[in-house]
Amino acid sequence: MAQQETAPVPVLSKKTKQPKECFLVPPKETKEDATKTRKRRKKKITDILAKSEPKPGIPEDLQKLMKDYYSSSRSVIELEELKLPDSCFLKANDLTHSLSSYLKEICPKWAKLRKNHIEKKSALMLIICSSASRALELIRLMTAFRGDSKVIKLFAKHIKVQEQVKLLEKRAVHLGVGTPGRIKELVKQGGLNLNPLKFLVFDWNWRDQKLRRMMDIPEIKKEVFELLEMGVLSLCKSESLKLGLF
Numbered sequence: 001m002a003q004q005e006t007a008p009v010p011v012l013s014k015k016t017k018q019p020k021e022c023f024l025v026p027p028k029e030t031k032e033d034a035t036k037t038r039k040r041r042k043k044k045i046t047d048i049l050a051k052s053e054p055k056p057g058i059p060e061d062l063q064k065l066m067k068d069y070y071s072s073s074r075s076v077i078e079l080e081e082l083k084l085p086d087s088c089f090l091k092a093n094d095l096t097h098s099l100s101s102y103l104k105e106i107c108p109k110w111a112k113l114r115k116n117h118i119e120k121k122s123a124l125m126l127i128i129c130s131s132a133s134r135a136l137e138l139i140r141l142m143t144a145f146r147g148d149s150k151v152i153k154l155f156a157k158h159i160k161v162q163e164q165v166k167l168l169e170k171r172a173v174h175l176g177v178g179t180p181g182r183i184k185e186l187v188k189q190g191g192l193n194l195n196p197l198k199f200l201v202f203d204w205n206w207r208d209q210k211l212r213r214m215m216d217i218p219e220i221k222k223e224v225f226e227l228l229e230m231g232v233l234s235l236c237k238s239e240s241l242k243l244g245l246f
Contacts, residue, residue, distance in 0.1 A: 057204035057213075057245040059089040065215060069225055082229075084243070088236035092245040093205060099246060100144035106244050107199060114149055114174050121168045122196040123152070123176040126183065127246075128224065129203035130214035132157035135177045138203060146175055154178025154186065165191035180223035187230050194231045197241055204245040 066082055074082065090106040097105070107113070107125070117124050127142075129135050132155040139151060152167055153159060155178040164182075167173075168191050176183070176192075186192035202224075207213055215221050235241035 054095060054205065056093060056095045057202075058092050059084075059086065059243075059245070061204075062202075062215075062243075062245070065221065066225060066228075069221065082233065084233065084236050085239075087239060088241065088243050090199075090242050090244040095205060097246075098144075099138060099141040102244070102246050103142060103145040103201070106201075106242070110145070110149075111147070113198065114147075117174060117196065118172050119193070119196045120170070120172055121191060122193045123173045124196065125175050125199040125201065126154075126197060127175070127177045127201045127203065128180050128183065128214075128227075129177070129206070130208065130212075130217055130220050131155070131179065134203065134206065134208075135179065138177050142175075142177075149174035151175045151177065154182050154192075156182045161185055161189065161191070165189065168192060180220060180227045184223055184227045184230060187227070194235060195240075197235065199242055199244065200232060201244040201246050206246075 063084060066084070067079060070079060070082055093102050103110070103125075113124055127135075127138055129138055132153075135153060135155050139153070150171060150173045152164065152173045152175070154164060154176045161182070164186060168186070183192065187194060203214055205213065215224065232241065236243065
């Protein structure tokens, strides 16, 4: 009886302990590994954007974006027609300028141009950015340049299209700051005539909270290119309009 009681007890306890250790260890390792790899992947994306040295935009960047955007839907001949002439580009911001100092550099005769501009439903200069809040910030940043120029906000937030159409019909405007979608809509509705436009400036280098530049946002990029096709390209080719990348 003593042999039967003592012999099976240690054998069973050894068998039950061993598999518990084997099954508990691997899941812990795989879960830790999975979370570590997930964390690493997330860090890589943000670190590259946050730590990479900012490179100022150049005209070739816009040309390349246009070519890539239209390459699948346009023929070779059409792509050539969409190409902006090099002569239409002004000196790009090298990231050392404030908005006012950049505008003064690309348009040193602004005071004279402004005095001679009397056409309604138009603007001498348009500054295109990604959002309403950024447009308001840009208007504040250009105080030293604009002086007593008439400025209009051209974005959709809290402002109806018809309100902007009436403002443009009422008086001559020198500066317009806004989003490509709203500017495009005003052109489409006949509220904004692009022919008197002399300067079109893109808020190219600024990044939002997600570290995106305006042309990194698909819907903004789409609206910019649609706007370019609504008369901007032809004005650039006729050399009456100049483009700037701030």
